Amino acid sequence: MELVCPAGNLPALKRAVDEGADAVYFGFQNATNARQFAGLNFTDKRAREGIDYAHQRGKRILCAINTYPQPDGWQQWTRAVDQAADLGVDALILADMGLLDYAAQRHPNVARHLSVQGSATSHEALRFYHDHFGITRAVLPRVLSITQVRDLAKQTPVELEVFAFGSLCIMAEGRCYLSSYLTGDSPNTRGVCSPAAHVRWEETPQGLESRLNNVLIDRYAEGERAGYPTLCKGRFEVGGETYHAIEEPTSLNTLELLPELRELGISAVKIEGRQRSPAYVSKVAGIWRQALDRLEDAPGRFQPEHAWMAGLAELSEGATTTLGAYERRWK
């Protein structure tokens, strides 16, 4: 299984490669990718350096252009596709059907992967993207149970990549408009979810409060660890009770599913986190490299090491991890 790691900047890309990523994905510094954060992502020059660095070491580079071209910005998105193709990326990660069509026509020799933002959750959906745009791989949304992944894997026309570790997006990706409902900016349109420009922190007599465009997302007691106010991970009141009504702040960690994922023929495991530091990427990539190597040596006897799990827990939201939707009970 290929280990696919995130890079929000050149140092992170290099660390990921050094620590054992088989492939690294990146995006450009604009709304064409789903992680548009100030100070993150790549210029043309930086991308070229990163691609050279990876290729010299036999690693692959994937470029995410996975937001939806807006009515007034089609050229910005096609320019990103042309730019990535000219840079010699190993694959484009795309979501929009029009852009997939453009890439297939204009750059037929550059592999096309379906982004998780393309929301394909069945082999029929994958076949649609395969038949119309010649995709060779798809990233699955984080909403399927392992049994459902198994069923899908039996009939998929393309390679599958699944999320292995990092922030847990619990809505079908590419179909979540919660962020734009509160802030006007969404993953689809602007490549952002709960954007920092709309976040406000305030010490109040009731405790520390986090707000997103003035909507109270959470309120923390003294000494309680405060998380980033991602709107679906806040504490809200439903039917008279206040709790994490949608999801707790927790991270996805599928180390223990590795043997099963391998047996299902999953081609790649994806680490989330282009918004994270080079140190974070380096540590996660290192642990997953060790785990994947161990898996290949003795697939039947694979057990996640305590040190790996502890290392990943330290890097997780709220220091807790979950198998998320892979585990039926979570639903």
Added chain:
Amino acid sequence: MSTPTLQLSLGPVLFYWTRERYANFYREAADWPVEIVTLGETVCSRRRDMKLDDWLGIGRELTQAGKQVVLASQTLIESEADLRDLRKLCDNGDFIVEANDQSALQRLSCAGLPFIAGAALNLYNPATLGVMKRTGMQRWQAPVEMSKKDLAQLIADCHQAGVSQPCEVFAYGHLPLAWSSRCFTARRHQTPKDRCKFVCQKYPEGLVLRSQESRDVFTLNGIQTLSSACQDLRYELPDMAAMGVSVARLSPRAEGMAEIVKAFDQARQNRLPPPDPLSVVDAEICDGYWYGQPGMDNTRTVAS
């Protein structure tokens, strides 16, 4: 009086109602001034009170009443069982299908069947709409987050590119904003989705999620998250018609739908009384998306 150029459509019921409630609702709807009615379960595959045959039966009655009937597919397809249901829906033989997922696109385009493209398919540009038209799309819905300005440009660009098809806009109701595999209504009842006891039926208009300051934010509806406020674009209908929108969709609410349909019917004929700021404030209305603002905003309260 001029003939209204904008058609009104009744979207699928997003909530889990009882069989009786659906039956009564559509019996009444047969007499409402809407041209199109979309039927079916689009949210959760566990909601099985209504079988395909039941929807087809209601569809035939509405056809008799002069409505165009559409069958909507489920938005989140997760299992082989979902795909089997989808196949039956697509092969129904009578009614055009609204594709709410790419699995439906695949079934319909392979069978050479025309289809309506749902709002969750993320159609944001002429190139994508061109692909859809090639595969059999007859009408499409704009993404809920698209502004009037962007939509006007998109419709004009499609016209220029020769890929125009009738466009439908979500004009009234709780906005469908997200789908998960987790059931938030079951979670509220501290029970897993597989043993949900169909608690959604307790909430014919969903379950309100409030901030800790008691501000209504979202509506939980099983695996779906809706806006808490109702988007209301009734005063925008003349503009919509002028920019080339063909259909305004009204999403069914549990109560008062007859009055809402009537108001929209008047609005499309320019016969609506001017907005009363006080009543609008009471009704928890939003229209931000249409003006390129956060969807929750209500531009009509600003002046009051």
